[in-house]
Amino acid sequence: MKDVAGKVAFITGAASGMGLGMARAFADAGMKLMLADIDADQLREVEQEFSENGTEAASLVLDVTKREDVFAAAEATVERFGKVHVLCNNAGINVGGTYEELSQQDWDWVIGVNQHGVQYGISAFLPRIKAHGEEGHIVTTSSMAGLVNAGPGWGPYNASKFAAVVMSEVLYSELKESPIGVSVLCPGAVATNIGEAARHRPTEYGSSGDKPVVAGGVEELLAQGLNPDVVGKLVLEGILADQFYLFTDPRMIKSVQRRFDRIQQGFEWSANSRTLVNANAPGAAGGS
Numbered sequence: 001m002k003d004v005a006g007k008v009a010f011i012t013g014a015a016s017g018m019g020l021g022m023a024r025a026f027a028d029a030g031m032k033l034m035l036a037d038i039d040a041d042q043l044r045e046v047e048q049e050f051s052e053n054g055t056e057a058a059s060l061v062l063d064v065t066k067r068e069d070v071f072a073a074a075e076a077t078v079e080r081f082g083k084v085h086v087l088c089n090n091a092g093i094n095v096g097g098t099y100e101e102l103s104q105q106d107w108d109w110v111i112g113v114n115q116h117g118v119q120y121g122i123s124a125f126l127p128r129i130k131a132h133g134e135e136g137h138i139v140t141t142s143s144m145a146g147l148v149n150a151g152p153g154w155g156p157y158n159a160s161k162f163a164a165v166v167m168s169e170v171l172y173s174e175l176k177e178s179p180i181g182v183s184v185l186c187p188g189a190v191a192t193n194i195g196e197a198a199r200h201r202p203t204e205y206g207s208s209g210d211k212p213v214v215a216g217g218v219e220e221l222l223a224q225g226l227n228p229d230v231v232g233k234l235v236l237e238g239i240l241a242d243q244f245y246l247f248t249d250p251r252m253i254k255s256v257q258r259r260f261d262r263i264q265q266g267f268e269w270s271a272n273s274r275t276l277v278n279a280n281a282p283g284a285a286g287g288s
């Protein structure tokens with residue numbers, strides 16, 4: 001988008017952390033805001049912040065795992081502001097634990113919020129952004145865990161965040177010729193309230209019990225992470241530059257390279273495997 005002033009943004013997970021950072025950056029740039037979050041109390045406080053500084057903002061309590069509610073939120077946004085231009089699929093949670101430790105409800109909740117919630121957002125908002133023919137942008141918050149293996153205990157989070165990257169890549173390819181840009185935000189450590197994610201777990205998914213939100217003692221790393229308001233500004237800069245991949249910690253390219261080194265080793269092993277060589281398979285060593 002070349003200009004965002006006066007345009008309308010819908011943000012999920014807007015009551016805290018990076019979603020709030022995005023809302024603040026967008027408000028400073030003159031945007032109108034529809035703030036959505038599952039945490040009604042926190043949302044009220046945040047809406048107050050914006051009404052005090054003169055931002056045109058409204059809010060709605062939303063659980064992004066509820067498909068019909070996400071569609072109703074899209075409708076409510078258009079009813080309130082006339083149009084919607086920017087969607088930030090940002091709400092996200094986690095439960096840490098190995099395959100043996102995690103329950104089916106743990107998996108369902110993490111995939112429900114981080115993966116299905118993103119898809120519902122795109123499906124509900126894309127037709128409404130397309131409808132007015134003006135510029136728009138869809139930003140999805142994934143993670144570095146959407147590009148690299150975060151290690152033991154990260155199964156559902158890693159899986160859902162890989163899905164968020166791939167859904168964004170597909171969307172980018174589908175919208176390449178349109179005035180709607182696409183970005184995927186892959187943060188490293190950011191100092192947010194994600195450590196309290198279990199608070200937002202609806203009863204239908206049971207309880208997280210004593211399972212940590214993040215596995216492997218990452219809490220300390222998060223506390224020392226980047227300020228989420230900086231991430232909000234980065235997202236705004238990315239929208240204005242029509243930049244697809246947004247990274248908050250450029251040093252982490254090394255982790256992505258390590259993953260590709262392992263994948264490359266897999267290709268080399270396969271090309272030299274007895275099975276493919278004996279079959280004279282395309283691409284096998286000594287073959288055509």
Ligand SMILES: NC(=O)c1ccc[n+]([C@@H]2O[C@H](COP(=O)([O-])OP(=O)(O)OC[C@H]3O[C@@H](n4cnc5c(N)ncnc54)[C@H](O)[C@@H]3O)[C@@H](O)[C@H]2O)c1
Nearest residue numbers: 013016017018038039063064091092143189190192193194
């Ligand atoms: N903090 C980090 O270091 C980090 C790193 C990489 C990616 N992320 C991702 O960033 C995104 C934002 O998280 P954050 O770190 O700002 O955490 P946060 O907990 O501060 O903010 C997340 C917000 O999402 C809301 N939320 C939770 N479940 C919801 C639901 N079902 N429907 C609607 N809203 C819901 C919460 O109430 C909260 O306000 C998430 O997708 C997270 O996975 C965070």
